[in-house]
Amino acid sequence: DAGVIQSPRHEVTEMGQEVTLRCKPIxxxxxxxxxxxxxxxxxxxxxxxxxxxxxxxxxxxEDRFSAKMPxxxxxxxxxxxxxxxxxxxxxxxxxxxxxxxxxxxxGPGTRLTVL
Amino acid sequence: xxxxxQLGSHVSVSEGALVLLRCNYSSSxxxxxxxYVQYPNQGLQLLLKYTSAATLVxxxxxxxxxxxxxxxxxxxxxxxxxMSDAAEYFCAVSGISSGSARxxxxxxxxxxxxxx
Numbered sequence: 067d068a069g070v071i072q073s074p075r076h077e078v079t080e081m082g083q084e085v086t087l088r089c090k091p092i093x094x095x096x097x098x099x100x101x102x103x104x105x106x107x108x109x110x111x112x113x114x115x116x117x118x119x120x121x122x123x124x125x126x127x128e129d130r131f132s133a134k135m136p137x138x139x140x141x142x143x144x145x146x147x148x149x150x151x152x153x154x155x156x157x158x159x160x161x162x163x164x165x166x167x168x169x170x171x172x173g174p175g176t177r178l179t180v181l
Numbered sequence: 182x183x184x185x186x187q188l189g190s191h192v193s194v195s196e197g198a199l200v201l202l203r204c205n206y207s208s209s210x211x212x213x214x215x216x217y218v219q220y221p222n223q224g225l226q227l228l229l230k231y232t233s234a235a236t237l238v239x240x241x242x243x244x245x246x247x248x249x250x251x252x253x254x255x256x257x258x259x260x261x262x263x264m265s266d267a268a269e270y271f272c273a274v275s276g277i278s279s280g281s282a283r284x285x286x287x288x289x290x291x292x293x294x295x296x297x
Contacts, residue, residue: 070224099284108287108289108290109225109271109287109290111284111285114284122284157224157225159224159225164284166213166275167213167230167232169215169227169230170225170227170285171226171227172217172224172225172226173224174222174223174224175222175223175224
């Protein structure tokens with residue numbers, strides 16, 4: 067299996083621009099998670115989906131952030147407009163099911179820099 | 182509510198020495214506990230997990246952890262450190278009830294340095 071695929075791996079953009087991060091989960095996994103990692107705040111869960119339906123978006127920092135999962139094999143995280151404080155590594159993870167004993171498999175991350 | 186506390190944000194050991202990374206949890210439901218490792222510029226990957234089957238859990242790369250309910254701990258150990266073990270290690274907890282307890286809550290991480 068190719069694992070969780072994220073693109074792009076690196077993104078540099080200017081403040082005010084729209085940024086779209088993409089994720090392809092492992093085939094057969096029905097839960098998908100978006101995390102953000104920074105030195106200051108550590109690893110934060112932003113939103114998660116089950117069977118393509120958003121379950122909990124309470125971790126999304128602001129209305130500038132939105133996430134979609136149009137089908138079982140694709141999800142996007144969009145920031146519009148972007149700000150320098152959004153600079154972080156964004157991880158997508160997928161899992162056979164919600165939490166419990168299920169292992170989450172992480173992608174390699176997208177390193178976002180907003181100038 | 183559930184939470185994880187990792188004692189020591191940085192741990193240094195000599196190559197060949199014992200590795201001990203500490204994790205204490207708080208959970209209102211029977212917990213499931215995980216250790217993940219993150220190598221530089223990579224995503225997190227599972228080292229091992231406790232699912233109530235056995236209190237001593239063996240993982241990859243020679244790591245193991247012991248669940249101690251009385252101490253609410255799940256410390257990670259390895260008898261002999263290798264240079265390739267240098268990475269950041271995250272403890273995480275999840276539960277079986279609804280809402281946020283069904284999701285992973287991560288600790289703040291411990292950076293392990295292995296000295297030659």
